[in-house]
Amino acid sequence: MSDAMIIVLTAGLTATALALLGPFLVLRRVALMGDAVSHAVLPGIVAAFLVFQTRAPLVVILGAAAFALICVLAIEALRGTGLVASDAAIGLVFPALFALGVLGIHRYAANIHLDLDSTIYGEIAFAPFRTLDLGGVEVVRSVLIMGVVAAVNLGLITLLWKELKVTSFDPDFARSIRFSPTVVARLLLIAVAVTAVTAFESVGAILVVALLIVPAAAAYLMTDRLVAMVAIAVAIGWVSSVVGYAGAVEVDASIAGAMGLTAAVIFGIALLASPRHGLIARAVRRARTRRAVERALAEERGAQGAGA
């Protein structure tokens, strides 16, 4: 496999893993919980290093998941007091956890070989060089990990499809048939956290948010079917990976950044040109209606004039 293919594959799998979850965040109006959780896992990564002195993915993932849960519970607790609005609760909790993580890195960076760069910006260009020996076969670490995470996410949303659907669409009803919206929401956010932390290495914290939300939001503008929305989000993720990589190589800029930017451009196109919900389609429809009404009114007036 060429380096370019490895990078595109890693990027595509990362985008897939994120785009599978993003639609549910967007539909539940908790897109920013994704942002919050993906920042809040930082102290979990640091704690995993400190306690176990390892960068083994499983340990890191557990640490991250623990802090994602702490973040979600803390936000819920603050909101539950009725004294803090939910947006402010999010904005209080995740910077605090993130700050904790930054302090941890600063304090112990020397002995744990962990730097901010790798978690904040990520560097997908190194993906081909990190390989694992798996029973004599050399596999690219990032492709393997992101592939597993994407598969797990796919399994998760397939398994929880109807639970996700009913709790997102009508939480009151879901509660009455004992499908707890809270439980489903927590599972979803833990999945987001796990995906985010594995994606950090490739695309960094903030582009995780880009690939989580932007494809899902663009897909939301293009369809009225949930299955289609998820599929389109994943497709946008892949297009962003391929085009982003090509663009980044062309101008010699950050691959992850170019991926995020491509996704943003696709969102812009969807906003303007989506067949049903796009601005152009709506303007055309409105103009057509206005003309039709004007014509009908004119005919009516004409008929009256003829009658008089």
Added chain:
Amino acid sequence: MAPALDIPALEVAHLTVSYGSTPALWDVDATFPSGAMSAIVGPNGSGKSTLIAAALGLVPSDSGRSTIFGRPAKEAMRRVAYVPQRESVDWDFPITVREVVEMGRYAEAGWLRRISRSDRAIVDGAIERVGMAPYSRRQIGQLSGGQRQRVFIARALAQEADLLVFDEPFAGVDARTEAALLSLLAQLRDREGRSVVMVHHDLQTVRSMVDWVLLLNVRAIACGPVASTMTPDNLRRVYGAADIGAPAAEGAAWVP
């Protein structure tokens, strides 16, 4: 079928619920017979929706208990189809009519399992019954208010529950749909012996279509058969000065 009180469909005793320090419900006792259509009636803020939610165990109560067909509410929820008010629904959600009605079978399927072929047949039947078959592939937001409510009633039908509980089912619904849905509910009662409890604001409908009524204003003012319960006196006690639906409004023509 005659209303049966030996095992009531829904019964609450000493139910008290408060939000903060103001009571929303105060020591409410009420019984809704099985095989009957019952309504909960009262002014705004009288705790009608709270009563339903608390009786079904969906909001915590300060004291009191509630039973469904003689069993504690928590154990008997399988036998209940609840149609909440439509505030929490997101009409832009990418979901079709059919998918919404399928949700009525979710409880039967349980967590993680897909709904079965027989569930699908039940869903088809429910959609057919409310006259939404031509629209089953439409996105929910593209329907009118009346059509939307038909969908949610179809979902309740798909649950095949013995007790159907509706919170303001006809808010924002056109008169034709309301009449059609009410006669559908009456059919369910008469042919299948199902019980219906609904919060309703239109006293006229309650008088003509419903068998049993609870007059509620934080406390239960009166509970019983419509004819003997909806007396002008009781209505004044519930509504105070604004006694809508008193005999004057019912019989006398409006004279300018």
Added chain:
Amino acid sequence: MGPLIDLLPLSYTESVVVVGAAVLGVAAGVLGALAVLPRRSLVGDALAHSALPGVAIAFLVTGARDPASLLVGAAIAGLIGAFMMVGIERTSRIRPDAAIGVVLSSFFSLGIVLLTYIGTTGNAQQAGLETYLFGQAAGLLERDVNVMAVIAALSIACVVLALRVIKTTLFDRSFAASVGVPVRVVELATTALLVAAIVIGLRAVGAILMVAMLIVPTVTARQLTHRLGPLLALAGVIGASVGATGALLSSRAEIPTGPVIVLVGTAVAVAAVLLAPGRGVVWRWAHRRRERRSALSSGVLIDLETALHAGPPPTVDELVLASARPRGDVRRGLRALDRAGLIERDDDRLRLSESGAAAAHAALDERRLWSAWLEHGWRLDLGDAREPDPRDLRRTLGDELTDRLLGFDAEAAPS
């Protein structure tokens, strides 16, 4: 800011950082309220992130790391981001949270691409990005602090001058529009002020932690006052104290300033939410508990009175059966009544003491009065929109009205 910096009993560099953090705190506190009160707190997050491409472009255009032009670039990009956010929300089905997320990550991606492009064209190091994200309070110069202070003073002056217009718009947008307030202009102006606060903060705490600086002071102040004017003043004071304390702590412990300030601030906000008098979680919990207990014991008291009325003194078990309350509740209620000396135990049978009988009657009266209020309250013709406290009707209604209410009740009672 020179005199202030000289006044502090600290080394010069420490003083500069502490004063800088305090200035940032004041500005973020006062201006953050404009985002937090209308529940758009996380707009600050998006604005801070969307400043990045502005910084990068300013750098590309001027070719130098001149702080002033970088700030201008950040401000312009932030404003464009704000426009886009509003545009996406208004014109499509995308909700505010997703719109914030889309703008935040799109601008940030663009910023990263531009920065790495700059990095590879050899003009500068990528180090600027880290400064931008996490701030570099230690590198603040007196000149920077002066610039920050001027921007802060101007922005706060705008808020003070336009306080009434801002208040109307924040509270009820459509009303404001109906009385001729140019709502769009006000919203644009408040967003611009928010951008100013963020521009001030970027140097000191960086983009990611800036959102906390905007939120902490308002959340804290909101627990302590209900009025907008005092709230803004208090938020400024809280922001300044948090900033200065955090800066001082971090310079003493030699750890990064931004995170310390944020952690101090979060601790303060959480403490306020827990402990605020008359409102905080702890206070309300105690209040609720007291109320529940008294409601329970008076309920059990009435149950006992009713049972005594109906037959011989009941045992605890009989009372549980009669009252339809959980056993634990009845026992707890009885214990409270026992302590108050309201009941007497006769072997295992329960009776009311003399004071207990009086208390039971008082509680029954109270309950009857409450019933009468629900049923006949509308006939009282209260001149105002009084809504009396259901737990203490007689005091809140006054004796005269209470007696009339009981009169109605007696009339209506079947004789």
